[in-house]
Amino acid sequence: MKYQSSIFWVAFLGLMLSFSSFAGAASSPVRIAEGPKDTVLVSDYRRQSIVHVDLKNLKQRRKLRIDGKPLGVVWADGLLYVGNESRGQVEVYGSGSKLIRAIGEPGGMIPNDLAIDREGGRLFVADCRDQAVKVFTLDGDYLFNIGAASLSQPVALSYDPHRRELLVSDFGCPEEGIPSAVYIFDGEGAQLARIPGSQKTGMFSSTTTFLRPQGVVASADRICLVDSFLGRLLVLDRVSGSLLASFDTSSFGEKLLLPLDLLLLPGGDVLVTNNRAGCLSRFSLAEVLP
Amino acid sequence: MIRALAVYLAITALATLIPADRADALISAHQCAYCHTTHLALGDTLLHAASVEALCLSCHGPAGISVLKAEVHTDSTIAPSFRHTCLDCHNPHDNLPNWKGGENIALVGLDLEDLGVARILTPNSGIRNVVFENRTAFTQGSPDYDGACETCHTLTRFHRNTADGTHTHQVDTTCTSCHNHGNYFLR
Numbered sequence: 001m002k003y004q005s006s007i008f009w010v011a012f013l014g015l016m017l018s019f020s021s022f023a024g025a026a027s028s029p030v031r032i033a034e035g036p037k038d039t040v041l042v043s044d045y046r047r048q049s050i051v052h053v054d055l056k057n058l059k060q061r062r063k064l065r066i067d068g069k070p071l072g073v074v075w076a077d078g079l080l081y082v083g084n085e086s087r088g089q090v091e092v093y094g095s096g097s098k099l100i101r102a103i104g105e106p107g108g109m110i111p112n113d114l115a116i117d118r119e120g121g122r123l124f125v126a127d128c129r130d131q132a133v134k135v136f137t138l139d140g141d142y143l144f145n146i147g148a149a150s151l152s153q154p155v156a157l158s159y160d161p162h163r164r165e166l167l168v169s170d171f172g173c174p175e176e177g178i179p180s181a182v183y184i185f186d187g188e189g190a191q192l193a194r195i196p197g198s199q200k201t202g203m204f205s206s207t208t209t210f211l212r213p214q215g216v217v218a219s220a221d222r223i224c225l226v227d228s229f230l231g232r233l234l235v236l237d238r239v240s241g242s243l244l245a246s247f248d249t250s251s252f253g254e255k256l257l258l259p260l261d262l263l264l265l266p267g268g269d270v271l272v273t274n275n276r277a278g279c280l281s282r283f284s285l286a287e288v289l290p
Numbered sequence: 291m292i293r294a295l296a297v298y299l300a301i302t303a304l305a306t307l308i309p310a311d312r313a314d315a316l317i318s319a320h321q322c323a324y325c326h327t328t329h330l331a332l333g334d335t336l337l338h339a340a341s342v343e344a345l346c347l348s349c350h351g352p353a354g355i356s357v358l359k360a361e362v363h364t365d366s367t368i369a370p371s372f373r374h375t376c377l378d379c380h381n382p383h384d385n386l387p388n389w390k391g392g393e394n395i396a397l398v399g400l401d402l403e404d405l406g407v408a409r410i411l412t413p414n415s416g417i418r419n420v421v422f423e424n425r426t427a428f429t430q431g432s433p434d435y436d437g438a439c440e441t442c443h444t445l446t447r448f449h450r451n452t453a454d455g456t457h458t459h460q461v462d463t464t465c466t467s468c469h470n471h472g473n474y475f476l477r
């Protein structure tokens with residue numbers, strides 16, 4: 001018992017320490033992605049850097065300065081892709097943190113979130129400037145837009161390599177009566193499913209599960225997402241869209257304040273970028289994920 | 291629960307009673323439904339300061355849908371610690387007239403005393419007027435010192451809400467081009 005609680009405290013301190021070097025009012029974690037060799041990558045909007053965090057102790061290993069404010073981040077096959085809001089492009093960094101190329105015209109996109117389909121060699125960009133999901137080759141050639149007919153204001157996305165599906169969080173468009181939603185597409189852009197955040201339950205009533213969905217990921221028949229306004233991590237059933245679980249406080253007691261993204265870890269834990277709290281928050285979902 | 295119901299009724303009533311002209315005056319991206327949702331599966335949330343900050347930042351913060359980025363106003367560790375959030379300066383609903391008879395822009399100033407006039411609850415000087423009609427007039431100077439960037443200040447070197455200190459720093463400029471809103475109004 002005593003032993004367990006000291007492990008708890010060590011883990012807790014680790015979490016706080018890693019981000020206190022990174023914390024203060026100034027740190028602003030936005031997107032999180034799997035990195036090379038037991039690391040996770042976090043984009044820090046305010047500090048204009050991509051932070052490599054050690055998965056074992058959640059401490060900062062190193063930091064790459066970005067010339068501009070980073071949003072989306074994804075790592076694949078030795079290359080780091082960063083959505084640079086200030087430049088309006090996606091930047092690709094190679095080994096030694098060397099900038100290799102930029103994707104898109106300068107100022108052409110607000111690259112809010114990125115995902116990669118390694119097998120198909122494609123890069124997906126949630127572009128808040130054109131309010132579209134753009135598909136590029138990994139060399140940076142523009143291919144097509146996904147979901148032009150259905151998406152209103154896409155903000156975040158992820159690619160599920162097992163099912164070969166793209167999940168997109170969308171803020172919707174209340175003035176046209178379109179609620180926020182999570183959309184699922186196949187790799188070619190055909191829509192497979194739509195999970196609305198609000199549903200009409202009668203002539204004057206409706207029920208709302210989420211309002212401002214950001215980071216979204218799939219795990220078998222479950223969908224996990226964070227709601228940036230409600231400050232919650234939600235687990236939904238993929239088929240029915242029904243709410244299976246909801247968390248607002250992490251395993252270590254931090255409240256979620258403007259959570260923006262999440263990453264599933266092996267073993268059923270989830271790391272959430274807790275933007276206003278300026279830290280990564282850890283949740284155990286082992287009981288709700290298959 | 292009763293409060294939730296009252297707010298719900300007020301919102302539904304206002305939304306139907308307030309005719310198009312008032313609705314037009316609002317920013318088109320600020321539809322009632324964007325900020326007020328009454329039936330949450332997780333229990334209804336009423337808007338309070340902390341949730342309002344998250345509400346505004348869900349669109350005006352990093353990765354939000356609005357191109358206009360904003361942050362709270364806080365110290366750079368030089369001044370004594372302070373922190374002002376969105377509702378300390380902004381009325382979420384409308385641009386209000388100011389006491390001089392003009393109308394404020396950028397939703398600056400709240401109707402704190404039901405007088406229909408833009409005011410701000412300052413940290414050291416009680417409730418004060420705020421006048422902010424265009425983006426090159428963030429200060430008003432003598433005798434009222436009630437511009438958007440001076441009405442609160444009592445300890446800064448520049449632009450306090452009294453004749454004390456320096457009042458010549460960058461007058462008639464767009465203060466926020468250097469003191470960026472996305473950077474806590476620091477530099």
